[in-house]
Amino acid sequence: MEKIVEMQNVSMNYHSLGGETQAIKSLSFDILDGEFVSIVGPSGCGKSTLLSLISGILKPSKGRILIKNEEVKGPSKNIGYMLQKDHLFEWRTIIKNVIIGLEIQGTLNKETYKSAEKLLKEYGLYEFKNYYPKQLSGGMRQRAALIRTLTANPDLLLLDEPFSALDYQTRLAISEEIWLIIKKEKKTAILVTHDISEAISMSDRVIVLTKRPAEIKSVYDIVLTCENKTPITCREAPEFRYYFNSIWKELDVHV
């Protein structure tokens, strides 16, 4: 399969007057087309930094990042980013929120507007297109945020703990929903999370990072035996516990 992301010896340092902090140390891995990869690691290990680097908001101190064989030099239309909170703008209606990426990229026209409406229709938000975000439930807001990301038609989705602001029940339901949408739209996705079950149930591969400076500790190819594979059915697979225990041990949490 085609490689979408290639990380080649990427390092990242943060500078402040107090000194230099190494956040990421010579990290290399590839992400294939259509893969769903999760990245877990101890908190503060530089997971979010990694996504910022891939998205081109930050520049690596050393190394190269290639997206579809092209070096990342800044934000690109190929990449969609989802953050912890939905960050829908309260002063814009849902449809106006959804097309904000098109507006920024100067690609808003009748055709792209129609395709945004189509996405809303497909994922059950069309009737709410003229509502304001505060009139929607947390789950619907998160769905709207995903549609906002999809409207710009990226090949790669970066998910930065997108469910962590939701309560547990909503979180399970929404992660299922979002996973189905991502699979249906045939997108490649990288999920950063600290929830081990979430990582195992959603991914084809889980990358475990060490604490700062982040290096790869281990990589798990997730193979679960279950019918109609979705995040919720995955949790019932016999292998689930095995992966959970090994990743938990790898993370080596001390409180």
Added chain:
Amino acid sequence: MYDKTDFSQEHINYIKSHKSFKRAVSFTRIIIFITIFFVWEIAANLQWIDPFIMSQPSRMLKTVITLSKDGSLFLHTGVTLYETIVGFVLGTVLGTIIAIILWWSNFLAKVLDPYLVVLNALPKTALGPVILVWIGGTTKSIIVMALLVSIIVTIISVYSGFSNCDEDKIKLLKTFGANKRQILKLVVLPSNIPAIISALKINVGLSLVGVIVGEFLVSKEGLGFLIIYGGQVFKMDMVMMSVIILAIAAALLYLSVLWIEKKVTKMM
């Protein structure tokens, strides 16, 4: 709306007690208002206080009528209102524009920071005579006075709103490739409309201070002029009346800003 029969007795009692509390509050307010003016009037009539120095509600009313007849009351009130409105609108708009420039250039913001702190601490009214000499004894210098009083605090409060804009919202726009102008237009300005309106609210009061001080210094029109003139010729009725009209005008201005705020927040 709900039908009244849908409510339980408990709920009806709750609504009743809430309403009677509100009624009691309004009633007490009116009583206090009437009492003050009533006692003032009686005390002056019975010579407990000297109406020549303390004035008296009935004398103030007489002054209102005399000054209304020749239309000069409306002229003075109108002039003060006009100067105040121009002052605080200008103060808010220019202050916001300068805040935008500071947000745009972090270097400039850092450079100007101590100047803003000092200017903010300085009582702007101290500059009154300077303005009078530079600009002259016209309406223009009164508006400049009002502007000066309100602009610095606007710059500081709106700029701090701008720089406290949610970093993640900005990050979100950056992932779409937004430039600085787009970030300003799409998130920094709209998310700070409440901050700008609260600056507007503060500026109503500040701008009035500037206008009245300005009128004390230079003018031949306006409520500030009436107050200073009344004081000089010992017409305390005129002074007291002007102060009360000023209070009413200030309250009306403030209420209209509140109204604008309500309209805008509804839109958001």
